[in-house]
Amino acid sequence: MNGSELIRPTKELVPQIKAFRDEFINSLNWLHGAQGLRYIEDPEEWLEYSKRLENEETVPNGSSPYTQFVYLRKTDMKIVGMLGVRHRPTEPIETWGGHVGYCVCPSERRKGYAKAMLRDVLPYCKSIGLDRILLTAGDENKGSVRTILANGGVLENYVLSPRHQIMVGRYWIET
Ligand SMILES: CC(C)(COP(=O)(O)OP(=O)(O)OC[C@H]1O[C@@H](n2cnc3c(N)ncnc32)[C@H](O)[C@@H]1OP(=O)(O)O)[C@@H](O)C(=O)NCCC(=O)NCCS
Numbered sequence: 001m002n003g004s005e006l007i008r009p010t011k012e013l014v015p016q017i018k019a020f021r022d023e024f025i026n027s028l029n030w031l032h033g034a035q036g037l038r039y040i041e042d043p044e045e046w047l048e049y050s051k052r053l054e055n056e057e058t059v060p061n062g063s064s065p066y067t068q069f070v071y072l073r074k075t076d077m078k079i080v081g082m083l084g085v086r087h088r089p090t091e092p093i094e095t096w097g098g099h100v101g102y103c104v105c106p107s108e109r110r111k112g113y114a115k116a117m118l119r120d121v122l123p124y125c126k127s128i129g130l131d132r133i134l135l136t137a138g139d140e141n142k143g144s145v146r147t148i149l150a151n152g153g154v155l156e157n158y159v160l161s162p163r164h165q166i167m168v169g170r171y172w173i174e175t
Pocket residue numbers: 029030031032033100101102103104105108109110111112113114115116137141142143144146147150
């Protein structure tokens with residue numbers, strides 16, 4: 001999207017990470033695609049945690065490496081969204097999870113940021129060997145479903161999400 005960039009979070013963005021987290025915590029929204037940020041209040045600690053998730057050697061419990069991105073609006077240097085990529089569709093990802101999760105600040109929704117973030121991460125996914133990525137969304141999450149469809153998502157089937165106890169659609173996007 002013009003004027004915004006999908007980048008890896010760094011220490012220079014500590015105030016923006018804090019502001020992003022505060023907005024979510026205050027709105028009681030889920031922080032999809034910002035792994036650990038709900039529970040880790042200190043942005044520097046969260047940055048270190050994110051770094052550990054990136055590598056096979058340091059990711060906890062032998063789960064998939066995970067790369068964190070933020071979507072930075074250059075005009076006012078605000079983080080408007082976050083997006084995370086899991087490198088491998090390990091269990092339970094291959095049934096009800098997915099490679100990519102994302103969220104947009106409640107105050108910045110319906111401006112096209114989710115569609116743009118997802119589009120912008122596709123080259124990165126390809127670069128780590130993912131020729132196609134899996135995303136899941138319940139039909140009630142119309143914003144997420146439309147974000148996926150706008151990026152070429154093709155519905156494979158519906159499965160029960162044990163975590164949320166709802167049926168979620170499994171969509172594949174070619175990178
Ligand atoms: C889902 C979410 C990421 C959408 O972000 P967004 O920046 O508002 O989405 P966009 O502005 O790019 O809109 C994408 C499409 O969804 C539609 N849309 C967005 N929110 C919608 C809503 N609440 N109801 C219906 N349609 C909606 C837009 O109109 C657009 O559709 P179009 O391409 O047909 O015009 C955001 O609502 C969010 O952060 N939700 C909480 C976290 C979450 O559910 N993440 C997804 C699961 S991993």
